[in-house]
Amino acid sequence: MEAITTALGYLLDPVYWFVLLSVVLLAALASAIPGMNAFLVMALAFPFILFEVDEPAIGLVALATISGVSNTLDSVPAILIGQPSAATQVTFLEGHQLARRGYAAHTLGAVYAVSALGGIVGAALLTIAIPVARPFVLRFGFPEIAATGMVGIAMVIVLSRGAMVRGLISALVGMLLGMIGTMGRLTVDPFVSMPLVPFIIGLFALPELVDLMMSRRPVAAEGATFGRSEVLRGVGYGISRWKMTVRQSAFGVFLGAIPGVGSAVVDWLAYAFGIILTKDRSEFGKGSLDGVLFAESAQNAKEAGAALPTLALGVPGAPTWALVVVAMIPYGVAPGPEMLGTHAHITILLVITLALANLIISGIGVGVTGFLARLTAVPYPIIGAVVIPIALLSTFVDTTSWRGIQIALGVGAMGLVMKRYNWPRPPMILGFILVDVIERNHFNAVSIHGYPGSLTRPITIVILLIAIAVAAVLLRSVRRMERETELSVEDADTEPDRPARGWKERFLSPDVLIPLVVMAGMALMLSDHLSHPVQDRWRFTTYPFWLPVIALGLLGFELFRGLRGRPRPSTIMDLGLVSGGAEGAREAAYRMLGLFALFLLIGTTVGLRWGALAFALAGPIVLLRGYGRFLMALVAAAVVGIFIKVFLDNILFVIYPEPFIRNWFTGG
Structure with missing residues (x-):
């Protein structure tokens, strides 16, 4: 008490x-x-x-x-x-x-x-x-x-x-x-x-x-x-x-x-x-x-x-x-x-x-x-x-x-x-x-x-x-949900998204290329694992042998589905692409690549902080229209600048990396 x-x-x-x-x-x-x-x-x-x-x-x-x-x-x-x-x-x-x-x-x-x-x-x-x-x-x-x-x-x-x-x-x-x-x-x-x-x-x-x-x-x-x-x-x-x-x-x-x-x-x-x-x-x-x-x-x-x-x-x-x-x-x-x-x-x-x-x-x-x-x-x-x-x-x-x-x-x-x-x-x-x-x-x-x-x-x-x-309960539930999804698609009389039907188009489609690339990575990991003597594998490899083997088997199955021209999954437990059907999406993608390139260029030549500020300043300018974008760019850069100055510099006391590309040329 x-x-x-x-x-x-x-x-x-x-x-x-x-x-x-x-x-x-x-x-x-x-x-x-x-x-x-x-x-x-x-x-x-x-x-x-x-x-x-x-x-x-x-x-x-x-x-x-x-x-x-x-x-x-x-x-x-x-x-x-x-x-x-x-x-x-x-x-x-x-x-x-x-x-x-x-x-x-x-x-x-x-x-x-x-x-x-x-x-x-x-x-x-x-x-x-x-x-x-x-x-x-x-x-x-x-x-x-x-x-x-x-x-x-x-x-x-x-x-x-x-x-x-x-x-x-x-x-x-x-x-x-x-x-x-x-x-x-x-x-x-x-x-x-x-x-x-x-x-x-x-x-x-x-x-x-x-x-x-x-x-x-x-x-x-x-x-x-x-x-x-x-x-x-x-x-x-x-x-x-x-x-x-x-x-x-x-x-x-x-x-x-x-x-x-x-x-x-x-x-x-x-x-x-x-x-x-x-x-x-x-x-x-x-x-x-x-x-x-x-x-x-x-x-x-x-x-x-x-x-x-x-x-x-x-x-x-x-x-x-x-x-x-x-x-x-x-x-x-x-x-x-x-x-x-x-x-x-x-x-x-x-x-x-x-x-x-x-x-x-x-x-x-x-x-x-x-x-x-x-x-x-x-x-x-x-x-x-x-x-x-x-x-x-x-x-x-x-x-x-x-x-x-x-x-x-x-x-x-x-x-x-x-x-x-x-x-x-x-x-x-x-x-x-x-x-x-x-x-x-x-x-x-x-x-x-x-x-x-x-x-x-x-x-x-x-x-x-x-x-x-x-696992058993969830598998049963997922199968039931997938059947309900299939029925709703049939009732809506919609055609699922199918890859190209020609063999050449199928082979060059993402449904085939993605499994092939991942299979190559799995094969390299497996090769590295097998290159060491059995008694020494635990010292040199950080993953069990069976993981890449199972992955290769599943990738082979997915590759076969892609080559057969099976429909790509239309409903998955993830967020879909919002910009896929948007007007000017391809142009926006190129501009986003340019923004990241700008960040890396400025960050490695002038300094990381300046790369972040350059991204914030350029983002609204290259992706929006109208004169208001310039004001928004200044606001975005100001917010990032305050974050860097107040939080990173004066609270965390961050030590930034040297701009290594500049050092290559200056000998620093």
Whole structure:
């Protein structure tokens, strides 16, 4: 009782409220910046909190609050401008399609409602679970985490709807890309590994941004509503789905309590969990509001789950909570049983603050969304001229080298081809994310328990059986949805998109050339694998032999379909190309290539900052018409310039790369 009284006493302390509001506003602002994440925000705030906040309870709770609320507003760029983060891929897949239809304000209102409720449910479950969670967390080791990743792999079935073979190929390619430079047991070469932030920006954000810029239209359709009333209607819908939110939040707490299961994994697993428990699954992948809410409610609640192993065992449930553990040392607080004894007041205050902070940040979201949603009515060349340079600079900040930008541009070109020719991208990102979770934990499990021991632990067996059951249920659902789609096409009396019928035209069509190019890559990987002696392959190759073999088999099947002139998938679980049928799309594509060439030319000869400013200034000028484009170009360049000067230069203190092409000629 004394601990509860002490914790409630902090609510009367002005310092507590000042610190709480400060970190909530900081998290809210950072959420809207592409490439920012909770860990980076916490790292920036860490020294200020540690040296300026003397009270341990307030300091630790402030750090935990940043982690707990950063997921709420990062849905805004994913929905409004098609800029997803690692934690908002499902939100982008479903929510951005809703924004295109003019429902951005409604969607965000619903997101804020379930986010607030999810945070409250998570805090309540944290209170209940802390005293009893210790034995469960201790039983969840490497084999169980690897098996949990296998449940996520089953999600590939849903994400491949309409193009099952292509989806499986996409997932396998994603897994192979995720293994570049790393192994479960060690990092072979961190300088050649594929970082997550540039990969996500390249695969999802850049293709969407380029496509919308080439269309020269706003995101939202005509007649879209953006007022506060539309946001509040969305809030009402979110509240009406409270039962679903409680269910998804509980699932999010469970996933968050497993150390090593990150936000990206929670995103897709929560989506799959919600789909399995839904009767009508026909709208998923086409812009389903419930699909967005499945992921968002779990994302906010999972932070409470991540607090469980952190407080109960001192084992960080996520990278952000590792900083909380580090901060405990100078504050003289020990995680573990003392968090329910000597320091119980900190635990209680943390629970209360997580609930309050989620309510505050959701209220901020409701207040500003009516204005922000109007961005979807702005011609996209203006928005893209701001977002693309910032996104590319974010990849540099993540990798501290040109390599991040190179990866983003290379993967972006691949993503645009996939988007154009109906190759689903979500399975690729899922494979990319989960392969590290599965492979790293599987190797550690085998090293400790051996192959039989790692697969025969009771919890592991249960999770693997769940994975099989999930795969079976999803496969059955997908087949039914595909049959319904085929019937609707027949009823509409429409002719599916078929490739050219002549053999020469078929052979030169993308349906044949794309599988051939990927097959060549798989063959090279397989050749490299076989070139090493059997006993040394584990040292020199970072992927199992069977992955490229299965990929080659599926690619052969897809190649055969292309040569036979089979119809290209018309309905897949991905966003289609907006600019494909737009007037002047080819000309716009050439101009976009010129903009990227300008960015690279200026960036490598004058400086990266100047390349970003050149892109922002030239974008509206080359893609829009009328004298107003010059003013818009100045506005775009000013926004990018402020971002560089204030955020990159004076907050992150970014050290930019030397313009290496200039140095070649000057000898510098």
